[in-house]
Amino acid sequence: MKKELKEIQITDYGYSGEGVGRIDGKVCFVNNALKNEKLLVSIIKENSSYMKGEIVQILQNSPDREKPPCKYFGHCGGCSYQHLSYEKELEIKKEILRARLSKIGYNNQINLIPNPNPYNYRNKIKLFVCDNKIGLKKRESSVIVDIDKCLLVDNLINNAIEKIRHFVEQNNKLVENIVLRQENSQILINFILKKDVKLDYSSLCQSLGDNFGILQTYKGKIKHIFGLNSLKVNEMGLLAEFNVDSFHQVNNFLTKDLFLKVIENIKGDRVINCYSGAGILSGILAKSCEKVVGIELGLSEHKDAEKLKRINNLLNLTNICGDCALKLTSVQGDFNTIIVDPPRAGLDKKVVDAIINCKRCERMIYISCDSSTLTRDLNILKKCFSMKEVYLFDMFSRTSEFETLVILDRIKT
Numbered sequence: 231m232k233k234e235l236k237e238i239q240i241t242d243y244g245y246s247g248e249g250v251g252r253i254d255g256k257v258c259f260v261n262n263a264l265k266n267e268k269l270l271v272s273i274i275k276e277n278s279s280y281m282k283g284e285i286v287q288i289l290q291n292s293p294d295r296e297k298p299p300c301k302y303f304g305h306c307g308g309c310s311y312q313h314l315s316y317e318k319e320l321e322i323k324k325e326i327l328r329a330r331l332s333k334i335g336y337n338n339q340i341n342l343i344p345n346p347n348p349y350n351y352r353n354k355i356k357l358f359v360c361d362n363k364i365g366l367k368k369r370e371s372s373v374i375v376d377i378d379k380c381l382l383v384d385n386l387i388n389n390a391i392e393k394i395r396h397f398v399e400q401n402n403k404l405v406e407n408i409v410l411r412q413e414n415s416q417i418l419i420n421f422i423l424k425k426d427v428k429l430d431y432s433s434l435c436q437s438l439g440d441n442f443g444i445l446q447t448y449k450g451k452i453k454h455i456f457g458l459n460s461l462k463v464n465e466m467g468l469l470a471e472f473n474v475d476s477f478h479q480v481n482n483f484l485t486k487d488l489f490l491k492v493i494e495n496i497k498g499d500r501v502i503n504c505y506s507g508a509g510i511l512s513g514i515l516a517k518s519c520e521k522v523v524g525i526e527l528g529l530s531e532h533k534d535a536e537k538l539k540r541i542n543n544l545l546n547l548t549n550i551c552g553d554c555a556l557k558l559t560s561v562q563g564d565f566n567t568i569i570v571d572p573p574r575a576g577l578d579k580k581v582v583d584a585i586i587n588c589k590r591c592e593r594m595i596y597i598s599c600d601s602s603t604l605t606r607d608l609n610i611l612k613k614c615f616s617m618k619e620v621y622l623f624d625m626f627s628r629t630s631e632f633e634t635l636v637i638l639d640r641i642k643t
């Protein structure tokens with residue numbers, strides 16, 4: 231069916247950084263469109279409240295438009311902002327956060343922490359494999375865009391992608407995904423398989439040099455095949471090891487600054503760290519606080535956090551494995567600061583209630599990778615907490631995402 235073509239004037243940006251305008255009075259979102267541009271778009275989706283358009287032709291360019299450095303930009307769904315300068319991207323992200331916060335009555339100044347390296351900053355990528363294609367998916371689609379490298383990841387990962395290609399071509403019916411993770415000069419490659427078979431990795435191993443590890447996973451069960459089995463880290467004076475499937479912050483350059491800002495804002499010396507991951511932040515806090523409790527659902531992360539506790543001899547750190555919604559009420563006790571760093575879904579209602587009822591907790595630090603669920607939660611918390619400071623850490627440059635750090639103080643009654 232021939233798609234309908236329409237003209238549109240872009241007047242604003244949406245919450246994901248897409249251009250927004252109106253066609254016959256109805257809101258239309260257009261990916262990779264810039265404010266003040268006039269475009270010819272094809273309508274790819276329409277419902278009663280909005281439309282989505284795809285650029286067919288730029289009729290009037292914005293002076294902000296730049297040539298994207300990546301040849302896959304616009305096809306691959308990974309990046310949203312390579313068509314404009316990094317400074318403009320930061321302005322848009324700051325405006326998105328400002329608009330969201332002001333909707334719930336917060337008008338604090340937003341402290342912006344840019345990424346010192348807007349490219350080659352990621353230590354992890356998950357690639358999809360199908361019919362000899364290795365790559366990332368198109369936005370809102372299951373179509374794989376074949377890539378030879380990704381400009382967002384560390385070059386060690388890109389070198390490995392180049393070497394993996396031949397191996398995957400030989401085994402493409404068996405491999406579903408490939409996860410590559412890097413830490414300094416170490417690299418782990420995890421092949422997620424469609425069948426429970428052992429592949430022949432010998433020539434791949436020969437081509438990869440040293441300081442790498444190969445693992446394969448079938449139905450969630452990870453098997454170590456060759457070389458490194460985990461990534462060793464020395465972060466802020468702590469020794470740690472991460473399993474290939476444990477959560478770790480993906481930005482090689484801003485994570486330390488994010489953690490330092492958290493530490494700077496701790497009140498008192500008894501801290502609960504909810505959604506604590508592999509325990510790095512809990513471990514750093516345990517060095518200066520009297521008592522730290524970390525709560526984490528993932529078993530792999532919990533095991534890493536326990537190892538970190540053991541290696542660094544942190545006797546004042548307790549790692550609890552479980553759902554924060556169930557565990558927080560039983561441990562909240564007399565803690566002064568609660569930190570939360572939930573996944574995109576934000577806080578469970580039970581977690582919000584437990585924090586509100588934890589009357590001794592004077593300070594809350596909320597780290598969020600989704601400003602929509604963050605503002606949903608802050609809107610409930612605002613009856614008990616006032617906002618002291620807000621920081622936008624640009625941990626995911628060139629993509630539509632960013633990290634927000636909010637410092638909240640309990641309102642004295």
Ligand SMILES: C[S@@+](CC[C@H](N)C(=O)[O-])C[C@H]1O[C@@H](n2cnc3c(N)ncnc32)[C@H](O)[C@@H]1O
Pocket residue numbers: 477478479504505506507508509510511525526527528531552553554555571572573
């Ligand atoms: C955004 S990560 C933050 C990790 C950690 N704060 C860090 O900086 O490395 C969110 C973590 O929450 C964990 N998680 C998800 N749902 C959870 C739940 N209901 N209760 C506890 N932890 C959960 C995930 O496994 C993940 O490790």
